[in-house]
Every structure is written in structure tokens, then in C-alpha cells.
Amino acid sequence: MPVDLAELVEPTHSALVLQEVQRGVVGEPSVLPALAEEATAVGVVENCARLAAVARNVGVPVIHCTAETRVDGRGANHNARLFAGIAKAPVALTPGSDAVQPPAEIGVDDRDLVLARCHGVGPMTGTQLDPILRNLGVTTIVGVGVSVNIGLTNLVLDGVNRGFQVVVPRDAVAGVPREYADAMLDNTLSLLATLTTTDEVVGIWEAG
Secondary structure (H helix, E strand, C coil), rough: CCHHHHHHHHHHHEEEEEECHHHHCCCCCCCHHHHHHHHHCHHHHHHHHHHHHHHHHHHHCCEEEEECCCCCCCCCCCHHHHHHHHHHHCCCCCCCCCCHHCCEEEECCCCEEEEECCCCCCCCCCCCCCHHHHHHCCCEEECCCCCCCCEEEEEEHHHHHCCCCCCCHHHECCCCCCHHHHHHHHHHHHHCCCCCCCCHHHHHHHCC
């Protein structure tokens, strides 16, 4: 049966979830410079900004899921190479710092929700994302951000495992290298989520 994208992303039961779309990840300097460079190249911030602006206009909740780490690292993960690499980065994801804020193009509206986590690789772990979505009556997550390698894919898997529909605008996500991200989208995420584009979602929301 063909997927009805307009029904899936209908504003009354959808939410835009931005995974680690924050200055210290997709900006400069970044804890993951290669990922930030790729995100810039494919226009992740610009497309997320378009989606967020239209979402706010039509009443779709905008939820920023950010990552942060205390200066002393207390309570953070140290059990994977990813965390060791981030610990050596030239920027720290310190709570309250510029590095944990969404890029200026996206900003944080008074209606937005910001859910920070201090451990793990995905926003369903260690935040209140799941119950907040349910309390908002959300059944479809429009997931954007980084990375297709780990975090964004974790969001998709956790969302599906919890019974949510997941929609991924593929031009609002990034991973490295690009060929790998494309392969993940085509061969893994396409089996779990509905892949689309920013233009398609924006067009549906703007059409009412």
C-alpha cells in the first residue's frame, strides 16, 4: 500500500525532532569536524531551519534534542571510541555554553522544547522525549539532524520500537562519508522510516 505522506505528517499528530542540531556539532568549531563539514555541504542547518519555521507556523511541536557534557565529565559515557574522540575535541559541549545551542538560523522559539542529555547516543535515552511526545498526542516523528552513522539512526530505531511512525527528510540529515550515509538511508532507514525531502514536508505543511 502506498504511503500517504500528507496523512503521516499531518500537523495535529506530528512533531519535528532535531537530533544534535547544535553549534558544537554542526557548527564551527565542532566536536566532530568531518560531520560538521558534511552537514554544511548538504545544507542540514538551512533545511532544518525551513522545517522549524513552517512547523511553528502550523502548530507542529519543535523539539531540540541536544547533547552536553559536564566539565568534569561526571555521569557521561566513556565506553566507546566515539566518546574518547569527542573528549579530545577543541570545543566542549558544556551545559549552558554556546556549543549546546541551536544554530542562529534555527533558534529556539518560546513554544519549542529543549531536551538535553548527558549520556548515550540518542535522544530517547536519558530525556523525557518519549512521554512528552505522547502527552502532545504525537504519533509521527519527523526526525532530522545528525548523524546518520549513529544518533539519527538511533532516533529512528527507538522511535519505531516505541510505536511511532518516523519520517526522515533525507536532505535534512547527514553522515560521513556521504556514500555511507546514502547507503544507510537507502538500505536500512528506508525499511523503518518514510524517506522524503524538506520540500515535500514543507509543501504539505504550508498547504494546510
